[in-house]
Amino acid sequence: MTSASRGADAATAAASAPQPVLRVRELGVRHEGADADAPASATFDVRRGEVVLLLGPSGAGKSTLALALNGLIPHAVPATLTGSVHVDGLDTAMTPVAQLSTRVGMVFQDPDAQLVTGTLLDEVAFGPENLRIPVDEVLARGEDALRRVGLWDRRYDNPDLLSGGGRQRLAIACALAMGSPLLVLDEPTANLDPQGIEEVYAALAELVTAGDRAIVLVEHNLDAVVAITDRVVVLDHDGRTVADGTVDEVLRARAAELHEMGVWLPISTIAALRLRSAGWRLDPLPLDSDELRAALEAEDAPATVTPGAQPTEACSTAPSGRSYAREATASSEPLIRVRGLRTCRGRREILHGIDLDVAPGEFVAIVGANGAGKTTLLQSLAGVVPVPRGQVTVDDVDVGRTDLRTLSRRIGFVFQNPEHQFIAATVFDELAHGLRQQKLPHDVVRARALEVLRRFGLENKADVHPFLLSGGQKRRLSVGTALVAGAPVLALDEPTFGQDRARADELMHLLSTLSAAGTTILVVTHDMQLVTEHAHRTIVVGEGRIIADAATPEIFADDELLRSAGLRQPPLRRAFAGVTRHPELGGITRLADLPGAGATVVTP
Amino acid sequence: MSAAAVDPWASAAPDDRMLAGLNPLAKLVAPLPAIVLLVFARDLATPLWFIALAYAVVLVGVRLTARTALLMFAVLPVAGLVIGLSMGLWTDPSKVDGSTVVAQIGGWTLSGGALLLGLATGARLAAIVALALIAGLTTTGPDLVRAGVQQLRVPYRVGYTALAAFRFVPRFGHELDVIRQAHRVRGAHGGHGPFTALARWWGYLVPLLAGAIRHAERVALAMDARAFGAYSDRTERHVVPWRRRDTVFVIAFWLVSGGILVALFPWTF
Amino acid sequence: MGKVTTAYLLTCAAIGVAGGIVLAAGWSLSLAMFVTMPFVSVAIAGLWVLPAVVALRLLQRPFAGLLVGLISGLVLAPFYTVSAVATTLFWSFFPELPFLATLYRRWATWLHYAGAVTIGIAYPILAAQSFDLWSMSPPLLVGFIALCAASCVGGTALGIVLADRLRAAGVARLARHRATV
Numbered sequence A: 001m002t003s004a005s006r007g008a009d010a011a012t013a014a015a016s017a018p019q020p021v022l023r024v025r026e027l028g029v030r031h032e033g034a035d036a037d038a039p040a041s042a043t044f045d046v047r048r049g050e051v052v053l054l055l056g057p058s059g060a061g062k063s064t065l066a067l068a069l070n071g072l073i074p075h076a077v078p079a080t081l082t083g084s085v086h087v088d089g090l091d092t093a094m095t096p097v098a099q100l101s102t103r104v105g106m107v108f109q110d111p112d113a114q115l116v117t118g119t120l121l122d123e124v125a126f127g128p129e130n131l132r133i134p135v136d137e138v139l140a141r142g143e144d145a146l147r148r149v150g151l152w153d154r155r156y157d158n159p160d161l162l163s164g165g166g167r168q169r170l171a172i173a174c175a176l177a178m179g180s181p182l183l184v185l186d187e188p189t190a191n192l193d194p195q196g197i198e199e200v201y202a203a204l205a206e207l208v209t210a211g212d213r214a215i216v217l218v219e220h221n222l223d224a225v226v227a228i229t230d231r232v233v234v235l236d237h238d239g240r241t242v243a244d245g246t247v248d249e250v251l252r253a254r255a256a257e258l259h260e261m262g263v264w265l266p267i268s269t270i271a272a273l274r275l276r277s278a279g280w281r282l283d284p285l286p287l288d289s290d291e292l293r294a295a296l297e298a299e300d301a302p303a304t305v306t307p308g309a310q311p312t313e314a315c316s317t318a319p320s321g322r323s324y325a326r327e328a329t330a331s332s333e334p335l336i337r338v339r340g341l342r343t344c345r346g347r348r349e350i351l352h353g354i355d356l357d358v359a360p361g362e363f364v365a366i367v368g369a370n371g372a373g374k375t376t377l378l379q380s381l382a383g384v385v386p387v388p389r390g391q392v393t394v395d396d397v398d399v400g401r402t403d404l405r406t407l408s409r410r411i412g413f414v415f416q417n418p419e420h421q422f423i424a425a426t427v428f429d430e431l432a433h434g435l436r437q438q439k440l441p442h443d444v445v446r447a448r449a450l451e452v453l454r455r456f457g458l459e460n461k462a463d464v465h466p467f468l469l470s471g472g473q474k475r476r477l478s479v480g481t482a483l484v485a486g487a488p489v490l491a492l493d494e495p496t497f498g499q500d501r502a503r504a505d506e507l508m509h510l511l512s513t514l515s516a517a518g519t520t521i522l523v524v525t526h527d528m529q530l531v532t533e534h535a536h537r538t539i540v541v542g543e544g545r546i547i548a549d550a551a552t553p554e555i556f557a558d559d560e561l562l563r564s565a566g567l568r569q570p571p572l573r574r575a576f577a578g579v580t581r582h583p584e585l586g587g588i589t590r591l592a593d594l595p596g597a598g599a600t601v602v603t604p
Numbered sequence B: 001m002s003a004a005a006v007d008p009w010a011s012a013a014p015d016d017r018m019l020a021g022l023n024p025l026a027k028l029v030a031p032l033p034a035i036v037l038l039v040f041a042r043d044l045a046t047p048l049w050f051i052a053l054a055y056a057v058v059l060v061g062v063r064l065t066a067r068t069a070l071l072m073f074a075v076l077p078v079a080g081l082v083i084g085l086s087m088g089l090w091t092d093p094s095k096v097d098g099s100t101v102v103a104q105i106g107g108w109t110l111s112g113g114a115l116l117l118g119l120a121t122g123a124r125l126a127a128i129v130a131l132a133l134i135a136g137l138t139t140t141g142p143d144l145v146r147a148g149v150q151q152l153r154v155p156y157r158v159g160y161t162a163l164a165a166f167r168f169v170p171r172f173g174h175e176l177d178v179i180r181q182a183h184r185v186r187g188a189h190g191g192h193g194p195f196t197a198l199a200r201w202w203g204y205l206v207p208l209l210a211g212a213i214r215h216a217e218r219v220a221l222a223m224d225a226r227a228f229g230a231y232s233d234r235t236e237r238h239v240v241p242w243r244r245r246d247t248v249f250v251i252a253f254w255l256v257s258g259g260i261l262v263a264l265f266p267w268t269f
Numbered sequence C: 001m002g003k004v005t006t007a008y009l010l011t012c013a014a015i016g017v018a019g020g021i022v023l024a025a026g027w028s029l030s031l032a033m034f035v036t037m038p039f040v041s042v043a044i045a046g047l048w049v050l051p052a053v054v055a056l057r058l059l060q061r062p063f064a065g066l067l068v069g070l071i072s073g074l075v076l077a078p079f080y081t082v083s084a085v086a087t088t089l090f091w092s093f094f095p096e097l098p099f100l101a102t103l104y105r106r107w108a109t110w111l112h113y114a115g116a117v118t119i120g121i122a123y124p125i126l127a128a129q130s131f132d133l134w135s136m137s138p139p140l141l142v143g144f145i146a147l148c149a150a151s152c153v154g155g156t157a158l159g160i161v162l163a164d165r166l167r168a169a170g171v172a173r174l175a176r177h178r179a180t181v
């Protein structure tokens, strides 16, 4: 079923259903202590059976809006609300959250933060029990909800035993068990591996085909959701509704405008926009890999394109993986050398014999399923977890023997949650800490710290408490603290976690620049497109072992390997792999390699 | 023993023995008077009798595992003995019967009276722990909370808060590990000695608490979104009844406790 | 329980659990001390009032201290048996006491210290009863009481600093918010 026909279905449904499930009018929310409304003025409706995708740049107030939809704002969260939200005709400002909970089900970003009880069945029963529903019906609802997300067979398990994707499906089941006609999901797949994401969207697609639930989705990863979306609502920077319509009307017709605004689009759409600027027609604009491939197959290449010339020009900052890897291994001594590494946490051995060499200046991505041991591997290299002697050397220093202070000058480590590593009370002191440790003179410390602040766009935040920064700013600060001391190696654990794609992109470009200047970069991430865009080399980890270690393009050429490791092809590769009519496009995997990559649509 | 090893949600191992079938409150209430009165006892015999009573109940009512056996027959006796000896060392010699001398080093003597007093204290503390084992060995967190809600009319929101807290334990323990690693990597508070160690721990507290509270707030929103606290009660799928055998157990235990206390009358007024 | 929000309850639970994790370390330390030199173990008595002080200072809501005490006791119960609950409740009651006495109308800083001094003196006397310390020599006993009082005041001061830092970091806004419906 295509998005277009789904839109038409929804339109006919809308005509027959008089009252929308959700009616948001000029909604403005101001958090206590904030100086502006975010969102400032959101207006839209959701009707029964509809899937509405809510887009907007980071800080537009999407999460805040989601909290207002079931009355958590203003009842539970200190914030003032202007405008109105009506659910099934009830004004959320006047109706208790408990009453609204039977009409709006919520699924949040962090699956762990939604678990209350000890078994899956107790968990789905938790909501209905709060509503004093009789035991028989609680069980019936629980069974129905668990079956819908495919977890019924595991009903007596502890939710902690589920994978990230499984727990998020459980959260969806819990929302379903409340019996609400409207489901609101705020970035439900942000920390899942590609397989987990696939599972969650498969479960949602099931619901959509049943047609009895309306869904409001906030999601940065558009490639996964366009297939099930009927309508798209877009908020601008201030949180005003600037677009509200079917997928065709908004995503296809106004893609360039949205892209300009910093709203992310499906990777295939971004690619198509670039191709258009290189002279391709591509009309209608494709929204996923299949559509892009089909559109390319249906069209002749524009005359202006000189195949083969542009790609090499476009990616001058990051040499293509294959050639780079060869060059690197041939020319220099490894900077990081790992031999037979076995790392234990507690009494459990997590890594079972890892061999690895990293040359200076390499940009290495470490990928794998949730729980594969990526974090443990990265932490072993940096000496964050104790490693046996003689198994890891960085810059000729044995990590198992050296104290961390000496080591921290050689390798800068960025933890998954930046808040964990902040040790000072202001942003400036946070940056100055590493420099002061090197006993540098006062004015040098100041100059260098300010330089980093400027580079990361934090100069007006110098005196702010690090915890009060926004998520994106915290992440940039943590990267800043890792590199201010001038370490030749930078190790980052999921640097794009919880970030929108624009910020993720900004950060990765920074890392690429550092890499080009000679810094060795190691990154753990779940974002396969990002890996293809930036990493020279990719290491696939599975169950504590290295399953594959090669130049990035080679890894992604092996579909079987990816699937067995719980990974998936990045969308661009999926689109171009099957293109037969234009062989010059066949091998393209990175946006930067597209013809027209230098044109206006490139993100700043 | 790590905090992560305790799963408050684990349903008790299938145990057909007596104690597992009792209401958790019965197991708590039965030894309570004895525990309270023991605090004021001063002799050695009373705590020893109660240790015997507690061990008898546990051995009859619980299927013994290696872990509980270790706890009961090694850890507890040794701990009681060590505490007893050291208490004996610090007792003011002028306040006890100094007629028998157990040990003498220079001008300092350990009298039999002091040793006896110390051992009494050690045994008293061991007895309190032993009595607490009656409830501790066979009660799961959720059952205790359910009993509290169903019999004691504890507001269920407080009960569920306690259960949510058990869920936080491994998470925060893990979070503390990560914070410690992160601070070590940043090279914060390097060096040795008790004061740098204190400074180090102090530095962990703000991030640990901030992270903990943020997580708690998210969980709270998720619970609110599922109608937590909508009414003053909620559907109970698991009933933890108070049966006749619970009453019998409590009264029998009280009678035996009373018997021991009356027979030995360990108080001096 | 009309006005009590879930965020308040769970925030107290979080502080209680974090406190319990810290206390678990403190407890083994104090047990080790107790075994060797019983009266020195009160030098870290201040640790026991810390969670309740943090909660009261940060949230400024009734019963926050007691609830935190209850939770940290429950968390410690698997290791130190049910008596842990009694212990932590006992230690949390005193930081709460001055605010209870003023019916939660005032949240002045000195009230925290008043609670600290009360327990700093009350505990050694009660402890002397249960551990039979009356048999110790008088100077030792005085030192015992002074040490305990100083430790409690110190613990309270640390708790206040900690809570103020957390507030500066923008933490626990939800828990301070009063329910509207």
Ligand SMILES: Nc1ncnc2c1ncn2[C@@H]1O[C@H](COP(=O)(O)OP(=O)(O)OP(=O)(O)O)[C@@H](O)[C@H]1O
Pocket (backbone or CB within 6 Å): A031, A032, A033, A034, A038, A039, A056, A057, A058, A059, A060, A061, A062, A063, A064, A065, A470, A471, A500, C173
């Ligand atoms: N508890 C809070 N207190 C004060 N300000 C807040 C709070 N939560 C969010 N804000 C602010 O409100 C604005 C909107 O935040 P919100 O999280 O809703 O954005 P968003 O659109 O979901 O962004 P993202 O895509 O990054 O998740 C931001 O400027 C943010 O800093």
Ligand SMILES: Nc1ncnc2c1ncn2[C@@H]1O[C@H](COP(=O)(O)OP(=O)(O)OP(=O)(O)O)[C@@H](O)[C@H]1O
Pocket (backbone or CB within 6 Å): A193, A345, A346, A348, A350, A368, A369, A370, A371, A372, A373, A374, A375, A376, A377, B174, B177
């Ligand atoms: N502190 C710890 N103690 C014990 N086991 C741990 C600890 N940290 C992680 N593990 C276990 O080690 C294994 C690997 O964990 P790791 O965090 O390295 O995985 P990962 O690949 O980074 O996963 P994710 O994608 O979810 O971040 C997992 O099974 C995890 O449960």
Ligand SMILES: [Mg+2]
Pocket (backbone or CB within 6 Å): A062, A063, A064
């Ligand atoms: Mg958001």
Ligand SMILES: [Mg+2]
Pocket (backbone or CB within 6 Å): A374, A375, A376
């Ligand atoms: Mg990880």
